[in-house]
Amino acid sequence: MTLEQRRAWIRLVVAVLGYAVYLVVVLGRAAGEPLASVSYGGPLLWTVGGAIAAAILAEIAFAVANPRASQLKDDRDREIGRLGDQAGHPFVVIGAVAAMLMAIVDWAPFWIANVIYLCFVLSAVVGGIAKVVVYRGSVPEW
Template sequence: MTLTEKRAWITLVVTVVTYAGYVVTVLRRADGRTLVDVPYAGPLLSTIGIAMVAAIVLEILISMVTPNASRVTDVRDKEIGRLGEYIGQSFVAIGGVAALLMALAEWDWFWIANVIYLNFALAAVLGAVAKVVIYHRPFPGW
């Protein structure tokens, strides 16, 4: 398994776990209140920070455990990375449009912030899944 594929797995696992943790935290804080009344900014920012630190720490740990793993990327790795990013970024665009429409409709900030965060998480997950799947299937043109 290449370092690039390991990074895709790290992104996938960290994103799913931290986003699920965020959702659970917000739902627990609701405690009978409507979701728009839940203080969400702190958990949202904390979750993003935790995800970034966790991804960095996991990559360092994996590098320490497999010090002889190849860090060389070839053309195939670069193309898989690019294709995975293209696929994942579609959700960033969808989230931007959704947030824009929600703002124009004057929805509560809670929903706007959460749809943006959800789409960032979906972009990361979809991009990582695409990379992992492409690594295990014949790459178009190869």
């Protein structure tokens, strides 16, 4: 497994787990109240920060466990990275446009922040899945 393939797996798993933790915490705080009244800022920041830290620590742990693994990036890795980024990028745009429209019509900040977070996670997941699938097969030729 190449360095970039391992990173794709780590980031994919961490994105899903981080968002799942966030949902459990926020939904647990709701306890029958409207979601827009739930205190979400702390859990959002902690899960984003925790996911970043977890990804870094996982990459370090894998590097320590297998120090002879290649650290090189070749053309195939760059193409797969580009493809994954292109697959996930539309969700960032969708999230930004949705948040802008939600702000224009004065939606609660809870919903705006959560649509942005969800779209970031979708971008990471879709991009990660695209990378993992292509690593298992071959880079499509256009």
